[in-house]
Amino acid sequence: MNGDRAIETLREALRFSPENIPLRRHLAETLLGQGRPDLSEVEFREALAMAPEDLHLKLGLASSFHQQGKNNLATVILEDVTQAPGAPPRAFVLLARLLFQAGEVAEAVQQYRKGVDADPTVSDREFADRLGIRDSRSDEPGESPEEMSDEVVEGKVRSTWSDPAGEFEAEVERPTLKFADVGGMETLKEEIRIKIIHPLNHPELYRAYGKTIGGGILLYGPPGCGKTYLARATAGEIAASFLAVGINDVLEMWIGNSERNLHALFEQARSNAPCVLFFDEVDALAASRTDLKTSGGRQLINQFLSELDGVENSNEGVLVLAATNAPWHLDPAFRRPGRFDRILFVPPPDQSARASILRLLCRGKPIQDLDYDHLAKKTENLSGADLRAVVELAVEAKLREAMKSGIPKPLVTKDLLAAAGTVRPSTREWFSTARNHALYSNQGGIYDDILKYLKIS
16 A cells, blocks of 8 residues: 555656656656556656656666566667666666577676676676676686576576486466456457367367367467467366466576477476466567577577477377467468467457456456446557556546545546546557568468458558
8 A cells, every 4th residue: 555655646746747757757666666567668658758868767668668578679778778878787787688588698698797897786696697697707608517506586496407307397387267257359269269178178079080189379469468368268268287488487598408498398288288388478489590690599499399399299288379479580480280370360459358358357346337338449459458557547546536535436437538548559569560561571461460450451
């Protein structure tokens, strides 16, 4: 509650001084610190509209993008910031994290050292260990050192790489989320039912036609539209194990370890079948080999393709889902039948889906006579994440009223309409990029769904 009061106080102050940039920056940083990056993004953008060259505001916006998983946007901003004189040292460290996630380990080491050399207080010992830096000036990345030991990173056991037989495991989940908890996306749900759910429920029928149980589906589209949520609901729908794989779970700086991690993850999925193996931001692990500068990246992709094909071990019962915001960066080999042979576009929710999402988001909150259909009409182009921001803003406004009057009141339609008027669609930047790929790099009609959504014939 103290955090809500602080935000309420800052917003109230900004009503009297809307052009106070330090105050708006403080509000944005407070929201970011409370894990509300979508709302933080709005405030950083407002501040940057008044001070477009402020490096600290740009860093803040990049941080909010990073927390939302919009890593490509964050990288673009940070590359600009770190080239400017007087760049904040923290910008170099954040850029190093993004480069490390993208597999550019040597460049990540270089950027990290720039930041720490400028300000030692921004150092991160755990991250430095993962980069292979024992101090700020020694140990270039190379082959695996024998003295590395087991460590726990974000609750996941990492291998003892001095032991080639060391075991690497990710956390196995048992999601309770179901399709009924996912608003809209009916066409996508039906595709997943045909590819994944029906084969598990009717294995004898599928085997009669020579169809194996398993396979891969690639979900692509703008951020914040529910790709990860849908993947988790898929596992819950079939009561399957769920392994969510982030790029940090796979990428290692030591030669050969990334491939070993990837193999271990597939082995873990096979031993827990039926299992949904979900790769988020898969383009970081499966980038086009023609764009890669190092042979290490190409070897990882070859390993990924081999695991998908089940060359050494059967993938029966392993259901591979992957999500990306940038399918055009994916190596074409992943689209071959038998790998990610279903490529599904996840667009922003349509009107009926927006109404369903708003119902889910308002569930358990005090409401009165909400006209969901009218709200859905007035929130065109908003993603699921944008709609969550709308509800959060409306709730915050109600809390401010309740603190003044001492009487809590339910949410009504006009509250959500007022909040919706302040939220800008976060999908516009993605579609401006996707449109160019759909028009000029649409081999085989892979991006026809984007053109259809944009109503471009």
